[in-house]
Amino acid sequence: MKTEEESSRKAEKTLKLITKLLAKAANTPFPAEAQAFQEHAERLMVRYGIEQATIDAEAGKSGRPQEPMVEERVEFGGQYKVGQARGFTSVALAFNTVRVLQANTPTKKILYLIGAESDVDQVLRLFDSLRLQLAAAMQAWWPTYPYKDFLSAQEKTLERRQFQLGFLTTVAGRIGAIYSAEVTHGEPGNELVLASRRDRADQHVNHLYPQIRAARRQSMSMGSRNAHSAGSYAGTRASVNAEMSPSARGSLKA
Structure with a gap:
């Protein structure tokens, strides 16, 4: 049985490997190779979360301090704020151990992410990446969308928002499916440590x-x-857990 120190070292190596895989995915000119790197990184991202939950559970059993629970605030503004809040909520909830609360102001939708510090950090890291990927995907899609010239201004807004929802819910579905597979086919204790992590959140x-x-x-x-469908297809090609600068956080521009 691994010691807590050994488990911590393994989790650290996993996080470094995720970063390397995503760097390879970003730099290869071959789409099929990039997709393979990305899918491997996604699986490792989920396993990293489970590793952290396992370390935390072992600390709790032995009476040592557990990972702190935190709350982080994420804001969405502009004409797409309702759809973005819904889509990013689905991404956060796919992590299985993070809870999401919503609040409204006259101009913003606000998400409060609550969970273990490493889980919430992972979601924020992914949000940073997805905001940029989503903006790039929309910029590539919208000029070639064949129906846009026949739409009203309101209909154009709805189409762009629907693209974003397709993108984000597809990414959420991918992450959720990996969690389900890890619970079903992974280590026997995975379901219990994730349930304990959820309970603490x-x-x-x-x-x-x-x-x-x-x-x-x-x-x-x-x-x-x-x-x-266009957004969903773009979402199948989105990389997860890409490292982004904290300065990149902010609302996706309308």
Whole structure:
């Protein structure tokens, strides 16, 4: 059985390997090779989260301090804020151990990410990457979209928002599927350590917001299947866990 120190070293190596794989994916000119690097990185990203949860669980059993629970705030503004908040929420929840609360201001949608520090950091890192990837994907898609000249201004907005939702929910689905596979076919204790990690996140939510109540899901007009499919296809090619500068965080421009 691995010691906590050995497990920590393994998790650190996993994180470094993820970074190397994604660098290779970004630099190869061959799409199929890039996709293979990205898919490998995705699997390792999930395993890294499970490794961290396992280390945390072992610390708790032995009476040592566990990883701190944290809360981080992410804002979305502009005409796509409702769709972006919904899409990025699905990405965060795909991590299985992070909880998401939402709040509104007159001009913004705000997400509060709550969970173990390393889990929340991982989600923020992914958000940074996906904001940039999504902006690039839209810039490549929209000029060639054959139906745009026949749409009203409002319909154009809905189509672009639907593209974003297709992109983000596809990425979330990929991550969620990997978690399911790791629970089903991975180490026997994976489900238990993830459940313990989720419970700690839930307890922290209750501690921070004891009077919180569930809000009704905000209604949202939808775009076409064509736009959603285009975004979904772009999402299949998105890299996850890319390292991005904290200065890159911010709202995706309209």
